[in-house]
Amino acid sequence: MSRRLRIKHTTRVAYAQPAASSHNEVRMTPLTLPGQTTLDSRVTISPTATTWSYWDYWGTQVTGFDLMDPHGTLTITASSLVETHPGGSLPEAPTWQELAEQTAGSRLLEYSNTTPRTTVPAELIEKAREAAAGLDPHGTAIAVSALVADQVSYLPGVTGVNTSAAEAWEQGAGVCQDIAHVTIALLRGLGVPTRYVSGYLHPEQEAEFHRPVAGQSHAWVEYWAGDWCGYDPTNRVRADESHVVVGRGRDYDDVTPHKGIYRGVAGGPPEVTVEFTRVG
Secondary structure, eight states, X not given: OOEEEEEEEEEEEEEEEEESEEEEEEOOOOOOBTXXXXXXXXXXXXXXXXXXXXXXXXXXXXXXXXXXXXXXXXXXXXXXXXXXOOOXXXXXXXXXXXXXXXHTTSGGGGGTSOOGGGOOOHHHHHHHHHHTTTOOHHHHHHHHHHHHHHXXXXXXXXXXXXXOHHHHXXXXXXXXXXXXXXXXXXXXXTTOOEEEEEEEEOSOXXXXXXXXXXXXXXXXXXXXXXXXXXXXXXXXXXXXXXXXXXXXXXXXXXXXXXXXXXXXXXXXXXXXXXXXXXXX
């Protein structure tokens, strides 16, 4: 069933002392895709700032802005209205030989190589190979995702934004970002091009209309099996109409929701809230 969702993503940064200036990039605008349509989206800044937008190399819409006067806080509010649709049937899985041929010499190679965040020891790749023995790329994605979810429990607060896939596996706990990174590392190690997806997940499958609920940003993966196929290893489900895509890349670094630099004294971590309202 299609859904129409209002999403309000607020990030508040408080500086220990007023920052003299700051330069920022925001990736919080949902994409328009075959499975979702962004009907309205806007990013507002406090203190008020002039913004500009562009599409980055990975196809994500970026909002940039500069604040050149001293400011003690920074509040970024990204509001969007998105209509999502149920996913279609999966494409017929290519053979492993066909998958290798599709990958060679194409942009799929960018989603096949390791990054510092998605590097794991060779023995973990072999463990994944054993779990997926005899399966096609679709079955491999599910088997590897299950292997990761069994090992890396969802537990907020035990990892940080700089935690690598290998560290998350070793700790046996992490958040959706970590689970996605480990899944990507293992699937790439088995020859399946896989990309990191940043976006939102409505926390209630049977959400009431017009009732705001608290949620958070979310991460999952898309693997190539003749076409890109979304899978959420944290929740062990295929990406569906509850998932809203904002950006895709090799890992979290390519789709960070907010990053920038400022001139001033270091402050604490930002406060982030995400609110969902189903309106259709």
